[in-house]
Amino acid sequence: MPPRWRLPLLALGFVSLALGIAGGLARLTPFGFLPAAISLHGALMVSAFFGTVISLERAVALERTWAYAAPLCAGLSGIVLLAGFGVAGMALMALAAAFFFVSNVMVLQRQRSLETATLLAGAAAWLAGNLMVFYGQAAVPWWIAFFALTIGAERLELSRYLKRAPAVRVAFMLLAAAMLVLPPFPAALGAVLVLLALWLAAFDLARVTVRQSGLPRYVAVCLLAGYFWLAVGGVLMALSLAYDAALHAIFVGFVFSMVFGHAPVILPAVLRVRFPYSRWLYLPLVLLHASLAVRAALSTEIGAWGNAAAVALFIVTAALICIKGVPAPAR
Amino acid sequence: MFDLNQARAGRSSPKLPRMEMIDEAGVREALRAVEDPEAGMSIVDLGLVYGIAVEPGRVRVEMTMTSPACPVAPYLVDESTAAIRAVAPEGTDVQVDLVWEPPWTPDRMSAEAQSRFGWSG
Numbered sequence: 001m002p003p004r005w006r007l008p009l010l011a012l013g014f015v016s017l018a019l020g021i022a023g024g025l026a027r028l029t030p031f032g033f034l035p036a037a038i039s040l041h042g043a044l045m046v047s048a049f050f051g052t053v054i055s056l057e058r059a060v061a062l063e064r065t066w067a068y069a070a071p072l073c074a075g076l077s078g079i080v081l082l083a084g085f086g087v088a089g090m091a092l093m094a095l096a097a098a099f100f101f102v103s104n105v106m107v108l109q110r111q112r113s114l115e116t117a118t119l120l121a122g123a124a125a126w127l128a129g130n131l132m133v134f135y136g137q138a139a140v141p142w143w144i145a146f147f148a149l150t151i152g153a154e155r156l157e158l159s160r161y162l163k164r165a166p167a168v169r170v171a172f173m174l175l176a177a178a179m180l181v182l183p184p185f186p187a188a189l190g191a192v193l194v195l196l197a198l199w200l201a202a203f204d205l206a207r208v209t210v211r212q213s214g215l216p217r218y219v220a221v222c223l224l225a226g227y228f229w230l231a232v233g234g235v236l237m238a239l240s241l242a243y244d245a246a247l248h249a250i251f252v253g254f255v256f257s258m259v260f261g262h263a264p265v266i267l268p269a270v271l272r273v274r275f276p277y278s279r280w281l282y283l284p285l286v287l288l289h290a291s292l293a294v295r296a297a298l299s300t301e302i303g304a305w306g307n308a309a310a311v312a313l314f315i316v317t318a319a320l321i322c323i324k325g326v327p328a329p330a331r
Numbered sequence: 332m333f334d335l336n337q338a339r340a341g342r343s344s345p346k347l348p349r350m351e352m353i354d355e356a357g358v359r360e361a362l363r364a365v366e367d368p369e370a371g372m373s374i375v376d377l378g379l380v381y382g383i384a385v386e387p388g389r390v391r392v393e394m395t396m397t398s399p400a401c402p403v404a405p406y407l408v409d410e411s412t413a414a415i416r417a418v419a420p421e422g423t424d425v426q427v428d429l430v431w432e433p434p435w436t437p438d439r440m441s442a443e444a445q446s447r448f449g450w451s452g
Contacts, residue, residue, distance in 0.1 A: 058400060060405065104400075110431050115398055116400065157401075158397065160435075161397070161440070161448045208447070266402055269403040269405070
């Protein structure tokens with residue numbers, strides 16, 4: 001599919017991003033506007049936004065037109081849900097995950113490895129989560145497993161550049177297996193997420209690239225900060241404490257930080273736009289993590305607004321860099 | 332003696348001049364400009380370039396990535412094609428193919444890459 005056709009797919013996901021964040025903020029106000037977005041905040045953010053972005057990435061990697069059905073269904077699911085068609089929207093979400101699962105089967109067929117098997121496990125977790133929504137069951141632990149497995153697999157793959165003992169891969173395999181089966185037991189899943197965060201902090205490529213400069217260092221900072229929040233979220237989940245802080249440590253601190261880091265790497269590949277590295281990218285990143293700290297430790301409301309502002313600032317920064325080619329300030 | 336390479340260099344990229352003839356080393360040198368953005372290292376040093384075949388008017392390259400799920404792969408193929416076209420004689424047929432067999436292994440990395448990533452030294 002030509003890159004120009006990928007932009008509308010991404011735009012569909014961004015509608016859910018905008019209204020999903022608005023719904024999340026509306027939860028914290030007494031006014032109760034955007035009722036659909038309020039009740040569907042999680043589904044909009046996880047499946048309709050991240051699901052669109054991640055499955056679009058996979059379709060680009062596969063270079064198969066049918067694989068774009070996953071981001072199309074995921075993107076449309078958000079619009080349909082927001083339009084008030086709950087069942088149809090949830091069915092589209094499940095269909096998106098089903099297409100994504102098949103895409104990952106094809107990835108596994110191209111190369112059988114622990115990495116591609118873990119990606120498939122992540123796709124299975126997303127499908128399970130979306131089916132849980134459809135049947136009115138708890139989806140969030142499955143969605144957490146979807147991100148942890150998907151991001152974990154991608155980091156495992158890049159860590160192959162580094163010299164690591166075979167036991168390191170065995171440890172990852174055990175963690176991945178645990179993440180696939182533990183979503184029905186959120187506290188146990190939380191404990192495994194802590195171990196995954198420790199694994200990532202110890203063995204990821206980011207440990208080396210953070211000592212480089214420019215883009216590799218920026219990506220590494222995003223990732224390492226994300227691993228900190230993954231550990232925080234895992235601890236809170238394991239102890240069944242502070243639900244809002246636990247979830248947002250994982251979804252905002254870990255997942256969004258990873259997205260901030262990878263946008264300059266992925267967007268040129270997906271949209272064929274120029275995205276030169278700029279030190280301005282650290283601005284929304286600092287705001288993201290600082291506001292999350294406020295959210296976890298001081299005020300959910302102020303922190304949530306800060307999180308939303310960080311995402312908005314990142315989009316504006318990225319757009320300015322792409323469109324105007326903002327030069328990087330001198331190091 | 333009139334140096335055609337230098338004459339051509341004057342009106343092309345200051346980094347790598349377009350060549351009258353291109354050989355495997357020339358292609359490899361051109362591909363050094365293509366980086367895995369996250370590793371911050373060229374695809375040549377990372378051992379992602381599997382094979383280079385040069386015939387008159389034709390360049391064929393086989394490269395891989397560490398993962399078939401990487402969305403950057405098709406982009407790096409296009410970047411590699413453009414990097415070779417920029418230095419190859421005009422009209423050269425350049426084809427870069429992505430292959431998954433054999434799977435990439437760390438021993439394909441250059442000594443510099445191996446040193447940076449802790450495999451030696």
